[in-house]
Amino acid sequence: MPIDEVLKYIGLLGAFLYLASYFLLQAGYIGGNSKAYTYLNLSAASLVLVSLTTAFNAASVVIQVSWILISIFGMSRMYLLYRRIRFTDEEMEFVTEQLSELPLHLARKVLDIGLWIDGDRGAELTRQGEKNDNLIYLKxxxxxxxxxxxxxxxxxxGSFIGEMTVMSGGPATATVRLISTARLLCIDAEALRALSQNEAGIASVIQNSFSRDMRLKLEATSRHVRTLNMVELGDHS
Structure with missing residues (x-):
């Protein structure tokens, strides 16, 4: 295959990566500050720049070189930013289990609006019909x-409590009460809503975590109902 033909396909691949990164950004799958977005744009600009070696266009070269330099600047900034981020073992466990798709600096922002506390048996975490002030993670x-x-x-x-209404600000749909001592992460609901509005990546990852949690809760509820039915049948036999 002629070199001109190869470079044409390289340029088309670069254009595809540009479009893919922008689509993923607009769809909320990646954030503008994420590594994925930066790497996609760096790769796209590099491929298009390579394709211009046999079809030189000064304006396009300036754009691609500028895009590469901006991407390198962004990667350097993220590297320096990540070096300053610190997590306790407890925080890192939460990030790994629930926020693994988030860049670490955004995960740090979520944890900064939360507070780790110990819960006593019998304590109410939510009350049916009343507004939730916190999203609670049951560690x-x-x-x-x-x-x-x-x-x-x-x-x-590993369960979230209050996740069904935390983003809407509506009242709790059920009462949740501790039946043992517990370790809890309480995340301020109002601050979480504001943070999610400013950072699309956070909103997407949080909703994914909620979806996984809801699926597990539905499975657990089904098992609980089956157990109750078996107990009732045993009592009547």
Whole structure:
């Protein structure tokens, strides 16, 4: 294949990467400050620049070189930023389990609006019909979910509490009460909503975590209902 033909396809690949990075940004899959967005744009600019070696265009060369330099600046800035970020073991475990798709500096922002506390058995985390002031992450311990004072589910370690209404600011759909001592991360709901509005990447990752948590809760609720039914059948037999 002639070299001109090869370079043409290289340039088309670069154009595709430009379009892909912009689409992923607008769709909320990646953030403007993410490594993925920077790498995609650096790769796109480099490929287009290579394709211009046999079809020189001064304006296009200036654009691609500028894009490469800006991308390198962004990568250097992120590297220096990440070097200053510190997490405790407890925080890092939460980031790994729930925020692994977020750049570390954005994960740090989420944790900065939260507070780790110890919960006592019997403490109410939410009350049905009342507004939630916090999104709560249950790191250790167990909690019961009550709807109209009837237990409908049990939440275990790794569960979010208040996730169904935290982004809307609506009232809690159920009462959640600790049935053991617990370790909790309480994230300020209003601050989380504001942060999610300013950082699209945070909103997307948080919603993905909520979706996973909801799926696990539905599975746990189904098992809980089956267990209750078996107990009732045993009582009647």
């Amino acid at each position: 250790e311990g167990r909690a019961e979910v009550l709807l109209n004072n009837t237990q409908i589910a049990i939440c275990g370690p």
